Amino acid sequence: MKPAVILFPGSNRERDAARALKLVAGAKPNIVWHAEHELPAGTDLVVLPGGFSYGDYLRCGAIAARANIMTAVRAHAAKGGLVLGICNGFQILCEAGLLPGVLVRNARLRFVCREVLLRVERADTAYTKAYRKGDLIRIPVAHGEGNYTADDATIAQLEHEGRVAFRYARADGQIDETDGPNGSINGIAGIYSEKFNVLGMMPHPEDYIEPEIGPTDGRGLFESLAGALKAA
Amino acid sequence: MTLLPNTPRITPELVAEHGLKPEEYDHFVKLIGREPSITELGIVSAMWNEHCSYKSSKAWLRTLPTTGPRVIQGPGENAGVVDIGDGQAVVFKMESHNHPSFIEPYQGAGTGVGGILRDVFTMGARPIAALNLLRFGDCHNTRTRRLLAGVVAGIGGYGNSFGVPTVGGSVGFHKRYNGNILVNAMAVGLANTNEIFYAAATGVGRAIVYLGSKTGRDGIHGATMASAEFGADAEEKRPTVQVGDPFAEKLLLEACLEIMQKGCVVAIQDMGAAGLTCSAVEMGAKGDLGVELDLDAVPCRETGMSAYEMMLSESQERMLMVIADGKEEEAEAIFKKWGLDFAIVGRTTDTLRFVVKHKGLVEADLPIKELGDEAPEYRRPYVEPAERPVIKPEDVRSPLSVADALERLIASPDLCSKRWVWEQYDHLILGNTVQRPGGDAAVVRVEDGPKALAMTTDVTPRYCEAGPFEGGKQAVAEAWRNLTAVGATPIAVTDNLNFGNPEKPEIMGQFVACVKGIGAACEALDFPVVSGNVSLYNETNGQGILPTPSIGGVGLIDNLAETMTLDFKASGEPILLIGKTEGWLGASSFLATVCEREEGAPPPVDLVAEKRNGDFVRALIRDGIATAVHDISDGGLLVALAEMAMAGHLGASLEAPPEGMDANAWWFGEDQARYVVTVPSGQTAEVVRHAQAAGVPVAKIGKTGGDRLILPEDRSIMVEALRDRHETWLPIYMGAS
Amino acid sequence: MKARVIVTLKSAVLDPQGKAIEGALRSLGVNGVQSVRQGKVFDVELAGNDQATAEAALKEACEKLLANTVIETYRIEFA
Amino acid sequence: MKARVIVTLKSAVLDPQGKAIEGALRSLGVNGVQSVRQGKVFDVELAGNDQATAEAALKEACEKLLANTVIETYRIEFA
Numbered sequence A: 001m002k003p004a005v006i007l008f009p010g011s012n013r014e015r016d017a018a019r020a021l022k023l024v025a026g027a028k029p030n031i032v033w034h035a036e037h038e039l040p041a042g043t044d045l046v047v048l049p050g051g052f053s054y055g056d057y058l059r060c061g062a063i064a065a066r067a068n069i070m071t072a073v074r075a076h077a078a079k080g081g082l083v084l085g086i087c088n089g090f091q092i093l094c095e096a097g098l099l100p101g102v103l104v105r106n107a108r109l110r111f112v113c114r115e116v117l118l119r120v121e122r123a124d125t126a127y128t129k130a131y132r133k134g135d136l137i138r139i140p141v142a143h144g145e146g147n148y149t150a151d152d153a154t155i156a157q158l159e160h161e162g163r164v165a166f167r168y169a170r171a172d173g174q175i176d177e178t179d180g181p182n183g184s185i186n187g188i189a190g191i192y193s194e195k196f197n198v199l200g201m202m203p204h205p206e207d208y209i210e211p212e213i214g215p216t217d218g219r220g221l222f223e224s225l226a227g228a229l230k231a232a
Numbered sequence B: 001m002t003l004l005p006n007t008p009r010i011t012p013e014l015v016a017e018h019g020l021k022p023e024e025y026d027h028f029v030k031l032i033g034r035e036p037s038i039t040e041l042g043i044v045s046a047m048w049n050e051h052c053s054y055k056s057s058k059a060w061l062r063t064l065p066t067t068g069p070r071v072i073q074g075p076g077e078n079a080g081v082v083d084i085g086d087g088q089a090v091v092f093k094m095e096s097h098n099h100p101s102f103i104e105p106y107q108g109a110g111t112g113v114g115g116i117l118r119d120v121f122t123m124g125a126r127p128i129a130a131l132n133l134l135r136f137g138d139c140h141n142t143r144t145r146r147l148l149a150g151v152v153a154g155i156g157g158y159g160n161s162f163g164v165p166t167v168g169g170s171v172g173f174h175k176r177y178n179g180n181i182l183v184n185a186m187a188v189g190l191a192n193t194n195e196i197f198y199a200a201a202t203g204v205g206r207a208i209v210y211l212g213s214k215t216g217r218d219g220i221h222g223a224t225m226a227s228a229e230f231g232a233d234a235e236e237k238r239p240t241v242q243v244g245d246p247f248a249e250k251l252l253l254e255a256c257l258e259i260m261q262k263g264c265v266v267a268i269q270d271m272g273a274a275g276l277t278c279s280a281v282e283m284g285a286k287g288d289l290g291v292e293l294d295l296d297a298v299p300c301r302e303t304g305m306s307a308y309e310m311m312l313s314e315s316q317e318r319m320l321m322v323i324a325d326g327k328e329e330e331a332e333a334i335f336k337k338w339g340l341d342f343a344i345v346g347r348t349t350d351t352l353r354f355v356v357k358h359k360g361l362v363e364a365d366l367p368i369k370e371l372g373d374e375a376p377e378y379r380r381p382y383v384e385p386a387e388r389p390v391i392k393p394e395d396v397r398s399p400l401s402v403a404d405a406l407e408r409l410i411a412s413p414d415l416c417s418k419r420w421v422w423e424q425y426d427h428l429i430l431g432n433t434v435q436r437p438g439g440d441a442a443v444v445r446v447e448d449g450p451k452a453l454a455m456t457t458d459v460t461p462r463y464c465e466a467g468p469f470e471g472g473k474q475a476v477a478e479a480w481r482n483l484t485a486v487g488a489t490p491i492a493v494t495d496n497l498n499f500g501n502p503e504k505p506e507i508m509g510q511f512v513a514c515v516k517g518i519g520a521a522c523e524a525l526d527f528p529v530v531s532g533n534v535s536l537y538n539e540t541n542g543q544g545i546l547p548t549p550s551i552g553g554v555g556l557i558d559n560l561a562e563t564m565t566l567d568f569k570a571s572g573e574p575i576l577l578i579g580k581t582e583g584w585l586g587a588s589s590f591l592a593t594v595c596e597r598e599e600g601a602p603p604p605v606d607l608v609a610e611k612r613n614g615d616f617v618r619a620l621i622r623d624g625i626a627t628a629v630h631d632i633s634d635g636g637l638l639v640a641l642a643e644m645a646m647a648g649h650l651g652a653s654l655e656a657p658p659e660g661m662d663a664n665a666w667w668f669g670e671d672q673a674r675y676v677v678t679v680p681s682g683q684t685a686e687v688v689r690h691a692q693a694a695g696v697p698v699a700k701i702g703k704t705g706g707d708r709l710i711l712p713e714d715r716s717i718m719v720e721a722l723r724d725r726h727e728t729w730l731p732i733y734m735g736a737s
Numbered sequence C, D: 001m002k003a004r005v006i007v008t009l010k011s012a013v014l015d016p017q018g019k020a021i022e023g024a025l026r027s028l029g030v031n032g033v034q035s036v037r038q039g040k041v042f043d044v045e046l047a048g049n050d051q052a053t054a055e056a057a058l059k060e061a062c063e064k065l066l067a068n069t070v071i072e073t074y075r076i077e078f079a
């Protein structure tokens, strides 16, 4: 696999993402500066990492979504290439129109960093084959604006097409809408594009990969990607 | 070039407005042999104010132990540097932003974090963790809630965006902070020992470069404000608060580390308090060089800024550097790539003068060494703090049963869970946080391991008020104990000495005694002070804060597999109490919170016992014998046990106090140098034998298991119910209208 | 020339910040406030003196960046 | 009745958001924008019909909550 991690001014989880790709998927990610116009030849996975691109000024992800490199990322996605946006990366994907909807201020109006339970909604995508459908995985969130919202028609379409990737759940597996970290509609923590090649998610699987540090439920996502891209 | 015209004339009023005493001004005039210009007056007022010159505290700070085999750089630079082996060093410091945070909590606390992060990466270190120590007024005070909300959001807002995990801290409340809250921020960074950068300039004729954000009229007189006692005119001083830009700081970090790595940097100094003035003077003076600045080249974001304003501006996210010969273009290209300003604003000279030019005029021409060396230094008069009587257990009547008292303590403002606070800090970014907030000390892995660093911030102002010398000792001992409890070897401390008005002999007496206590403890525990900060004049309308010498401790863990946490792990494990219990209730949490009495002498700290007991506990961890460890501090033994039970979601049954021991004194006494340890069953005899051989008091006091804390002579308490009380006090308080 | 752009949430979109402010004002004892909606304002300085040109530039700015038309609407005002 | 409160940073105060937006507009090729300062707007619905009472309530709201006059100024407008 040949991942490219995009570096925007203010990104700050690019090292975490690159480390996860290296440790779990055995990849050597290229770090690509936002001002570039092209992705490195042969790139098969684009990662938009977490952080505060442009300080989260104006709206989270808004300014980064208009960066030079995003034209290339759009083209990559249009060809069916994999694009993973984590946290700020998810916000950028929404602002760039690669995913529908928008992430607004957490319902409690505070930044929240804590572990959540995610329910894996489907295990047949390039991102989730290493999990089973319905798995509850422990992953941390760290964001102030992760409250996913969209108009009713968009939500209905996402649900109908099975494009919700992960939901915030309680220990009994039920969706956690009221006690969730941010107030997202239907407990949405991550969504896919129509062709399931683009995934945006608020939680940080890249920070839960090493047993020395804590839980390792984030590994599955990177293992899935390694598998998908080896097979391809 | 023409010499400056002397307008306006320097009047005694103007001198006073600049916070200079008449005799200080006279000394300055004698030093330069003429009346200064207004810019020169501004420069000297910044250099000689309390905040920059440490004029009240310097003599006492010199008494602290600051050296040791690991210490690479002690106090005197932007941050302390300590060797952690393998060619690596930990770089850290703590700093206060008390006054600005009171006026504008979000920006004040945020820029405090920004400032301390800058101090650390100025040394060439990449920040790997941040901590803080916060004190607010009484929770019934009308301002407390908004100040707390704003400060916490501000710390998170800056640190989260910058991208450093905020892994630990301390939050407390007391009415003596009603008019002066404390916001002490600490940053910890990692560097290679052969790539540490310093402020001292070398080489004559080298370019002095200005980097980072543009200069505005921010915080002019900010440095003076940070040392001025608050009066009713605080409103007037308001516009001196700065707005932080964590985004710019993140870019500054990356750009600085990049040009350092490329060998472009000869000397570097961040612009903190009194911005360009302090940084430029320091670079020259430390390097025995003169400095000539040309202010026409300074990037400004506002028009028409005067020399005076530029020299005193405290705009954030700026640096000053001396660039290696021939590296100017390479450095500039890197800064431009990160979208930051880069301007050559001066040169080093061989004249030992500090010369400032602006629009064809010489606005200042001062002897550079004397600006620092000749700063006033005071041996302020002080009185020895009065000794308080020792309170005996039989003098204490509790209105509550032991179980009720535990419930009260665990849900009190000082002892309740601070989750509401630290969940607003990104404590996981960088992927190295082994122990999160909530334990005895944070543990952060060093790069890919196996080494790790432990860190903590501590002080018990109640003790410092009751007995400043013991209180100073205790703050250090508690930090040392917290590091020990996670399995680390304590290696060095930074401090932040927050006190009232030092011109009052009683306050100065508190300061002196606390510093002596800190010094004694650091000496005895091989725990040198490598950096720090002093914040004086924390007074409003004549009422000073509790003496609060914050201690930031750092410890080293060779192998992160050998760290320890405080949660009970398994049922049926013996619970051991390490250390001697006399039942000290004076100045305790129990006495203050349950009996509503703030009285008595604080618990004495036996530094020899402290070291012996701590070394024993650390060995238990390293040998893989201990299964859980927690130090005993505020609230005493029963609170420590409850915390272990709540963290592990596991109960315990506890044995009765020893014969003749008062129950409250046993359960809630705050004797020092103590830990609670669990070990696998069957190991007790062995551990007791070793402890006795080492002269360490040890007693088996109970056994883990079940879902409740079973007290011998009282009702038992469900762990989850206790946990609920412990976790909900703060969220309810903050949510309440 | 100077212009002001005001970006507000569409009325169907929930505004938790506005709600929180309502609550806070109530508890501070400020009387008579029934509802609050929070938005953003941009004070823009533009080159030239032609209002039509300026308006076109600002419209472009809003569409491309200043507003997220999924949830927001904008208005351009000249002093 | 309806009122609008506009809170902006004092002119000498750094506006990192505005600065970032200026840069972004420039690189998006929007012409003629020289500077941007960002502020907040609060659209407030008030009880009663008396403008003087409403203005007093809003002034109180601004001083106590909506603005920090250390770094911000506010303006109250009625439609």
Ligand SMILES: Nc1ncnc2c1ncn2[C@@H]1O[C@H](COP(=O)(O)OP(=O)(O)O)[C@@H](O)[C@H]1O
Pocket (backbone or CB within 6 Å): B051, B052, B061, B064, B074, B075, B076, B077, B078, B079, B080, B093, B095, B119, B272, B273, B495, B496, B497, B529, B530, B531, B532, B533, B534
């Ligand atoms: N209480 C203290 N204990 C030890 N060192 C101190 C103390 N206070 C200040 N220092 C040291 O004095 C120097 C100047 O501190 P400070 O003015 O806060 O630095 P900066 O200008 O970087 O903010 C630093 O090296 C600091 O570590």
Ligand SMILES: [Mg+2]
Pocket (backbone or CB within 6 Å): B078, B118, B119, B270, B272
């Ligand atoms: Mg400094």
